[in-house]
Amino acid sequence: MAIKTAIVTGGGRGIGLAITNKLRQHNYHVYIVDLSFDNPEEDLKNNTKDFTFIKCDITKSDEINEVFKTLKLNHQQLDLLVNNAGIIRDNMIWKMPEEDFDNVIQVNLKGTWLMCKEASKIMKEQKFGRMVNIASRAWLGNRGQTNYAASKAGVISLTRVLALELGKYNIFVNAVAPGLIDTALSRGLEPNVLQSLIEAQPSKTIGKPEDVAKAVYFLGSNESDFITGQVLYVDGGKSIGSNFI
DSSP, rough: OEEEEEETTTTTHHHHHHHHHHHHHHTTTEEEESSOOOOOOOHHHHHHHHHHEEEEOTTHHHHHHHHHHHHHOOOOOOEEEEEEOOOOOOOGGGGOHHHHHHHIIIIIIIIIHHHHHHHHHHHHHHTTTEEEEEEEEGGOOOTTTTTHHHHHHHHHHHHHHHHHHGGGGEEEEEEEEOSSBBBHHHHHSSSHHHHHHHHHHOSOOBOHHHHHHHHHHHHGGGGTOOOOOEEESSSSTTTGGGOOO
């Protein structure tokens, strides 16, 4: 089986690590693009032949250019781009520092746009490619997340426009919108708060990073060959319309 090539931003921990490992299981060489890799997960420590770490600030186009130069030197093509890197700086609007709004938009939206821009050049030339952008159910509205919700709404709009622009080149672009997922962030919540969030889910469960990874793999695979410009919710039904928290 031929080795495929993927880029996963923020691919060394949490949901990003689950995506990285899912792709590695399916014969991808994964380029993990992140700010740091000081404490890689144990699973990555044990096997370095099927991934490459590249330090990069995805808000800086010159650093992104270096990522793609490295990829071109080592591999013939780019099969899949997964824009997973993101930050959260929650606060009510009257208490939110302007820099917290700017930073979230810069990383979550501009960073995704810059990565898609460079990936589109390679994929357009090779007349094939898949992009999966990690959005969030929060784009529908969460109190205290004006910056985060706006950034993820932007990611979804970006996804739809890219699907229109790139479809004729056999480049399909979709988004995955996770809801409540078992990550370090959710585990840091007060137990009663976390339980109330779980109870607000139609499924009455919390998702796993692997649930998101499965959705990403599907949208990046040949199984999704007639799907583009769509948002796949991985949220236990929360997006159906239950009360926002």
